[in-house]
Amino acid sequence: MYKALLMGLITLINISPVSAERLSSEPIKPIQAFIIKEPDKVELGKKLFFDPRLSRSGFISCNSCHNLSMGGSDNLPTSIGHNWQQGPINSPTVLNSSMNLAQFWDGRAANLQEQAAGPIANPMEMAFSHSLAIDVLRSIPQYVAEFNKIYGSSQITLDQVTNAIAAFEETLVTPNARFDLWLKGNDNALTETEIAGYQKFKEIGCVACHNGEAVGGSSFQRMGVIEPYQTENPAEGRIAVTGKDADRFSFKVPTLRNVELTYPYFHDGAYWKLEDAVDVMARLQLGQQLASQDIKNITAFLKTLTGDQPQFAIPQLPPSTANTPIPVPFEQ
Amino acid sequence: MYKALLMGLITLINISPVSAERLSSEPIKPIQAFIIKEPDKVELGKKLFFDPRLSRSGFISCNSCHNLSMGGSDNLPTSIGHNWQQGPINSPTVLNSSMNLAQFWDGRAANLQEQAAGPIANPMEMAFSHSLAIDVLRSIPQYVAEFNKIYGSSQITLDQVTNAIAAFEETLVTPNARFDLWLKGNDNALTETEIAGYQKFKEIGCVACHNGEAVGGSSFQRMGVIEPYQTENPAEGRIAVTGKDADRFSFKVPTLRNVELTYPYFHDGAYWKLEDAVDVMARLQLGQQLASQDIKNITAFLKTLTGDQPQFAIPQLPPSTANTPIPVPFEQ
Numbered sequence: 001m002y003k004a005l006l007m008g009l010i011t012l013i014n015i016s017p018v019s020a021e022r023l024s025s026e027p028i029k030p031i032q033a034f035i036i037k038e039p040d041k042v043e044l045g046k047k048l049f050f051d052p053r054l055s056r057s058g059f060i061s062c063n064s065c066h067n068l069s070m071g072g073s074d075n076l077p078t079s080i081g082h083n084w085q086q087g088p089i090n091s092p093t094v095l096n097s098s099m100n101l102a103q104f105w106d107g108r109a110a111n112l113q114e115q116a117a118g119p120i121a122n123p124m125e126m127a128f129s130h131s132l133a134i135d136v137l138r139s140i141p142q143y144v145a146e147f148n149k150i151y152g153s154s155q156i157t158l159d160q161v162t163n164a165i166a167a168f169e170e171t172l173v174t175p176n177a178r179f180d181l182w183l184k185g186n187d188n189a190l191t192e193t194e195i196a197g198y199q200k201f202k203e204i205g206c207v208a209c210h211n212g213e214a215v216g217g218s219s220f221q222r223m224g225v226i227e228p229y230q231t232e233n234p235a236e237g238r239i240a241v242t243g244k245d246a247d248r249f250s251f252k253v254p255t256l257r258n259v260e261l262t263y264p265y266f267h268d269g270a271y272w273k274l275e276d277a278v279d280v281m282a283r284l285q286l287g288q289q290l291a292s293q294d295i296k297n298i299t300a301f302l303k304t305l306t307g308d309q310p311q312f313a314i315p316q317l318p319p320s321t322a323n324t325p326i327p328v329p330f331e332q
Numbered sequence: 333m334y335k336a337l338l339m340g341l342i343t344l345i346n347i348s349p350v351s352a353e354r355l356s357s358e359p360i361k362p363i364q365a366f367i368i369k370e371p372d373k374v375e376l377g378k379k380l381f382f383d384p385r386l387s388r389s390g391f392i393s394c395n396s397c398h399n400l401s402m403g404g405s406d407n408l409p410t411s412i413g414h415n416w417q418q419g420p421i422n423s424p425t426v427l428n429s430s431m432n433l434a435q436f437w438d439g440r441a442a443n444l445q446e447q448a449a450g451p452i453a454n455p456m457e458m459a460f461s462h463s464l465a466i467d468v469l470r471s472i473p474q475y476v477a478e479f480n481k482i483y484g485s486s487q488i489t490l491d492q493v494t495n496a497i498a499a500f501e502e503t504l505v506t507p508n509a510r511f512d513l514w515l516k517g518n519d520n521a522l523t524e525t526e527i528a529g530y531q532k533f534k535e536i537g538c539v540a541c542h543n544g545e546a547v548g549g550s551s552f553q554r555m556g557v558i559e560p561y562q563t564e565n566p567a568e569g570r571i572a573v574t575g576k577d578a579d580r581f582s583f584k585v586p587t588l589r590n591v592e593l594t595y596p597y598f599h600d601g602a603y604w605k606l607e608d609a610v611d612v613m614a615r616l617q618l619g620q621q622l623a624s625q626d627i628k629n630i631t632a633f634l635k636t637l638t639g640d641q642p643q644f645a646i647p648q649l650p651p652s653t654a655n656t657p658i659p660v661p662f663e664q
Contacts, residue, residue, distance in 0.1 A: 050401050059412050064391075069382050069649045076661050080391050084416035086662050261651050273654050309648045316641045317401045319593050322605050329408050330418050 019185025027202065027211040030180035031096065031257070031307060034173045044146045045168025047315045048161060054133045055126035057082055058327025062119070062165065066094035068310055071261025072172060077269030078233075082127030083331075089235050090269035093262045095310075096255055098170045099214040105251045105267045107220060108241045112166035117158060130158045135325055137161065142318030174258055174307030182304070190304055197294075197301030204288045206281070206298075215256040215305060222250045223267065226287040229280075233268035260303045274299050351517025359534065359543040362512035363428065363589070363639060366505045376478045377500025379647045380493060386465045387458035389414055390659025394451070394497065398426035400642055403593025404504060409601030410565075414459030415663075421567050422601035425594045427642070428587055430502045431546040437583045437599045439552060440573045444498035449490060462490045467657055469493065474650030506590055506639030514636070522636055529626075529633030536620045538613070538630075547588040547637060554582045555599065558619040561612075565600035592635045606631050 023029070036042050048054065052061040065079040065087075066072050072095035074080075079087035089105055097103065103115035119125040120133050137143045137156045148154045150164070179198075181189035190198075201207065210216045220238045223229045229249070238247035251267050264270065265277040278298050282288040290298070355361070368374050380386065384393040397411040397419075398404050404427035406412075411419035421437055429435065435447035451457040452465050469475045469488045480486045482496070511530075513521035522530070533539065542548045552570050555561045561581070570579035583599050596602065597609040610630050614620040622630070 052399075052402075053407075057412065058408055059396075059406065067384075069647050070384075071651070074391065075385075075652070076390055076659060080389065080661055084662075263652065272652075272658055275654070311645050313643050314646050315401050319403070320407065320595065320604075322607075326604055327408065329412055330416075 018187070019183075022183050022185065026183055027207040028179070028183065028215055029213045030183045031173050031175045031177070031213050033175045034171045036171055038150075038167060040146070041150050041164050041167045042171055043315075044143075044150060045164035045166070046312065047143075047146075047317055048165050049168050050315050051317050053136045053317075053320070053324075053327065054120050054128060054161075055082065056128045056132075056327065057126075057329040059329055060126050062094075062116070065091040065119075065125075068094075068172070071095060071258045071309075072097075073262045075263060077264050079125070081125040082123070085124050087124060089233070089267050090264070092254060093258060094169055095172050095174050095262075096214050096217070096257050097172070099173075099212070099255070100217040100252065101219065102252065105235065106238050106240050107252050112169050113159075113162045116162040116165040116169075132325060134158060134161070136320075139321055139324040140318050141321070172310050174309060177257070177305050177307035179301070179304040180307065191300070193297050194300045194304050197297030197299065200290075200294050201298050201301055204282060204290075205286050209253045209285075210256050216253040217255045219253055220247070220250045221253050221285075224249060224284045227284045229266075229284055231266075231268045231270060233270075235267055237267070256302060256305055258306050258309075260306045274302060278302070350519070351515075354515050354517065358515060359539040360511070360515065360547055361545045362515045363505050363507045363509070363545050365507045366503045368503055370482075370499060372478070373482050373496050373499045374503055375647075376475075376482060377496035377498070378644065379475075379478075379649055380497050381500050382647050383649050385468045385649075385652065385656075385659065386452050386460060387414065388460045388464075388659065389458075389661040391661055392458050394426075394448070397423040397451075397457075400426075400504070403427060403590045403641075404429075405594045407595060409596050411457070413457040414455070417456050419456060421565070421599050422596070424586060425590060426501055427504050427506050428546050428549070428589050429504070431505075431544070431587070432549040432584065433551065434584065437567065438570050438572050439584050444501050445491075445494045448494040448497040448501075464657060466490060466493070468652075471653055471656040472650050473653070504642050506641060509589070509637050509639035511633070511636040512639065523632070525629050526632045526636050529629030529631065532622075532626050533630050533633055536614060536622075537618050541585045541617075542588050548585040549587045551585055552579070552582045553585050553617075555616075556581060557617045559616045561598075561616055563598075563600045563602060565602075567599055569599070588634060588637055590638050590641075592638045606634060610634070 049062040052059050052064070054061065060082065065074045067074055072093040074091050076091070078089055079091045081087050092105065098112055101107065103109035103112060104118070109115040109118060117130065120128050121130050134156055137147070144154055144156065147156045147160055151160045178189045209219060209221050212218050223237065236248050238250035239245065241247075259274065263274065264272045265274070271277045271280060275295050278295050279290060282290045381394040384391050384396070386393065392414065397406045399406055404425035406423050408423070410421055411423045413419050424437065430444055433439070435441035435444060436450070441447040441450060449462065452460050453462050466488055469479075476486055476488065479488045479492055483492045510521045541551060541553050544550050555569065568580050570582035571577065573579075591597075591606065595606065596604045597606070603609045603612060607627050610627050611622060614622045
């Protein structure tokens with residue numbers, strides 16, 4: 001009883017020797033809470049993230065495919081775009097995406113700001129144009145005032161729009177996952193099954209790619225190293241950016257943070273069950289045929305990577321005016 | 333100075349004689365803040381309201397067309413449904429909808445609970461079936477636990493689902509509009525223009541239908557009393573429910589609360605500018621050709637009906653499981 005109390009105190013004041021060792025030696029690092037330094041910009045970015053007027057139809061916002069009620073994803077194999085077009089690839093989670101070495105599965109955007117411009121003008125997604133999106137924002141006095149306050153100009157530019165969206169997205173980190181509490185020395189944060197899963201995860205080599213704060217996102221890797229990945233999805237990955245044949249079927253390693261929430265899995269969204277995704281990865285990437293108990297254990301471990309989800313009040317969007325271009329949900 | 337202070341105090345302690353008279357004599361009544369008595373049920377209803385897994389595609393939620401970031405509406409002439417189908421009628425705001433005498437434009441649902449079941453199974457909207465929606469919820473342990481806690485049964489029924497959604501929707505009232513502050517005796521809450529607009533609004537007879545707390549929603553009225561309303565929308569209104577020829581083109585009078593946010597206007601969503609809607613209503617319903625200054629004043633008054641918008645943290649939806657039916661965004 002006294003010992004438990006003492007251990008609790010030690011955990012509380014964060015000086016556990018276990019903690020220090022785990023933090024330095026484990027290949028996965030805990031996520032730090034994000035400290036907002038530019039609250040006005042983050043608030044503006046939040047509004048833009050939720051504003052469907054950045055799409056041609058007036059119906060699709062960033063949040064449609066990166067739904068912050070659903071792990072920052074849409075939980076569909078590939079997304080629904082303008083006019084119900086079927087998207088080419090699985091929508092990656094926006095959660096912790098600031099930790100990625102680049103954005104999109106093929107890494108064609110260097111950072112979140114560059115990424116944010118893409119879907120607005122993509123005819124398969126929001127199907128708008130940057131200049132029309134800017135026209136919409138410029139017609140709304142509350143937006144003009146907010147941009148003016150933050151960027152010191154009553155003009156609104158695409159760079160400002162994507163800068164604000166990126167500033168909001170940077171706040172979308174998910175600290176305090178049970179695994180992180182364990183990393184910080186709280187032995188009770190994980191069950192034996194979960195720890196066994198983590199040991200197996202390290203033992204067979206998953207950590208070669210899934211490591212660091214985001215447990216992924218830090219490299220491009222070929223999908224199907226030992227065995228080819230069978231898919232009807234025509235995406236070829238990184239070669240689209242580099243033009244190098246060696247990069248064919250190479251994709252950004254997805255984060256495993258909140259993986260419990262970001263089904264279905266892989267760039268084609270073909271696998272709905274985390275157990276199946278674990279099995280496929282072990283076989284194709286590592287040449288390991290896992291026993292079903294190991295799959296269960298690894299899956300249990302992966303579910304400990306679910307952290308605190310973003311908590312904020314739903315934004316209230318400033319209304320359109322008589323000068324606001326009217327959305328075009330249906331073509332005539 | 334002392335007088336201003338005294339008046340301020342009187343306003344504060346709410347005993348202004350002006351206030352008492354206005355509250356009793358004006359045809360519009362202030363909205364009361366909603367006091368939540370069943371917080372667990374409201375939280376569950378909020379999740380369901382935001383959960384796109386109640387649709388066949390896994391993409392459309394109640395919030396898609398009754399967007400709580402946009403005045404509880406979608407700001408489109410008619411809504412986008414499953415497979416991008418064009419809806420038949422303008423999506424009415426969910427804000428203050430508990431005050432309506434019935435739900436839908438034709439009043440075919442007696443109350444919010446009855447309404448909530450409609451879109452889930454409507455092939456033009458969420459295109460699901462009630463039993464499939466229930467199957468989804470039953471497959472998710474966190475939902476089962478919440479229903480069990482609230483309804484005392486681990487079964488989940490459609491009645492429970494719609495009861496919880498309605499309980500959430502009942503909280504979506506918008507008190508503290510500037511007009512309400514004025515009704516309560518705060519003379520400074522409105523400008524002279526706004527008061528002039530309100531006087532004209534009463535003088536020409538708008539209050540015959542737009543009265544009470546919701547400034548509408550309490551009767552069905554023919555659209556086009558003096559002159560017929562020109563529209564390509566085939567909706568015939570209340571006759572669909574009563575079968576009476578006298579009810580042809582009779583629609584529920586919409587609330588004018590937050591009308592600044594709920595464009596475009598009328599059951600066909602044909603008018604984007606509030607000024608135009610005011611002009612059309614005065615001519616068609618009241619035989620009044622308003623001067624442009626009167627239109628401006630009435631519009632200014634109407635914008636004082638925007639109240640506090642719902643403030644709550646975006647809900648976090650419990651994840652699907654291996655047993656959850658997979659959504660069908662695209663037909664094979």
